[in-house]
Amino acid sequence: MKTLLLLTSLLKLLHQVTPGCILHTYIDSRSSIDCDNLFDNFENIKPLKSELVVTVNITQSNITKISSGSFDDFRQLRKISLSGNVIEEIEFGAFSAETFRTQLPFLRILDLSENNIETLPKEIFNHSSTLELNLSSNALKQIEHGAFLNMHGLKKLDLSYNLISSDDEENVLPLGIFQDISTLEKLNLSHNSLKSIKIGTFSLLPYLFHLDLSHNELTHLTSGVFVGTVIQDLFINDNKLVVFEFPNARNVHPTINLANNDFECDSLAMTMSKIHNAFFTRGEIINEPNIFGISCRDNNEIDEDEEEEDNKDFLYDLAMMKYLSIGTLCVSLILMCYLVFCQKNNHDDECN
Structure with missing residues (x-):
């Protein structure tokens, strides 16, 4: 009876204070809030604080900033989705170690996709219990060392559809940027402007098995880039690759997409031979890789094009x-x- 009264009062408060929001109540009395068109009035959800709310989904609401304390007292939250807003700034402390420890101890999914975030400063996500972090379709140009400090539980990170590059002048993908998230299993860096990746960039990710580097501007990928990983799904299609080396990893069964690159046939033949030899032991194939999208340009064809x-x-x-x-x-x-x-x-x- 007490729970029913609490839900009834919360529902009334919802309609009175926050038009445009819908409260969903589950059989186990847990709830989720879906809001849109809040017109940057992020404060409107604060009266909805409840130990029963497990999901907050606020989209298309012109939110520009996530302030410290925005989700105080939503202690049972499992998922926060702020996708499709115009967020440019995450105030330091909004997702700090203290916030996660005292206010968001059970948060598992944080979706900040489709916003205008340009920079991830140091310790912006500190001591997070989050399993999935989605930062796709933003305007990310710079990721500082320690941006993912002590995110020991993170398993999936999506940085696709951003402006991340690897120019020598301003390398926004510095060596060791992922060293604090050693539990990472899936990493998506597709649809950026990466031209090169340093050896050792992924070396401290022993559980990384899915890596998407497609739709970048990569020309060379050596085996040293993948040392220390157990890559099973590797997407490097739609780059400008002329050199590719896969590490000698007989304990995995990888799937590799090589489509739409700039391989010369002689170079690609040598690459394929090395991959074959890496998985060939004592007269039999051990976990032979599944490679698709194989195509190349004959040297004579290149000469003819130039002619x-x-x-x-x-x-x-x-x-x-x-x-x-x-x-x-x-x-x-x-x-x-x-x-x-x-x-x-x-x-x-x-x-x-």
């Missing part, structure tokens, strides 16, 4: 010379006609 480009340039120059020659001829004819006209009409003084 074709040279021919196009030559034909263009020849055409320009032709037009210039015709123009010069026309000017000469006009000048000759003018001189003949002058001589016939005895206008020597005017012609001179």
Whole structure:
């Protein structure tokens, strides 16, 4: 009876204070809140604090900032989704060690996708109990060392569809950036602007089995990049790869997508041979990898393409010379006609 009265009062408060929100109540009396169009009035959910709420889903509400204390007293929260807002800033302390210890001890999923977050400062996610963190489709350009400090339980991290690059001038994927999340199993870095990855970047991720590096600008991936991992699913399709080396890991059965890269056939044949030898032991194949999307460009084809480009340039120059020659001829004819006209009409003084 007490629980029923609490839920009834909470439902009334919900409609009175927070229009646009729906309260879902489950059989075990736990609840979730779905809100949209709060128009950046994040404070409106605070009167809804309850030990019964396990999920908060606030989308399309023009939220620009996550302040410290936003989720105080929602101690049973398992999932927070703030996807599809315009969040630019996460206030230091919003997801601090103290917040997770005292206010969000059971949080497992944090979804901040489809926002405008550009930077992850040091210790922004400190001592988190979160299992899944989604930061996809933001505007991430910089990830500082210690951004994921002591997130010992994190298993899935999605950083896809951002602006992460690896230029020498501003390397936003520094070596050791993932060293604090050794429990990580799935990492998505697809649809960024990565041109290179340093050896050892993933070396402290012994449980990492799913890695998505597709749709970047990578040209080289050596075996040292994957040392220390147990990669089973590797997506490196839609890059600019000309060199790829897979580590000698006979204890895994990997699936590798190589499609839409810039491999030369000779180089790719050597790569495939090395992969085959890595999984070939005592006359039998041990956990032979599943490789798909294999394609390459023959060296002669590349030379022909270059020759074709040279021919196009030559034909263009020849055409320009032709037009210039015709123009010069026309000017000469006009000048000759003018001189003949002058001589016939005895206008020597005017012609001179």
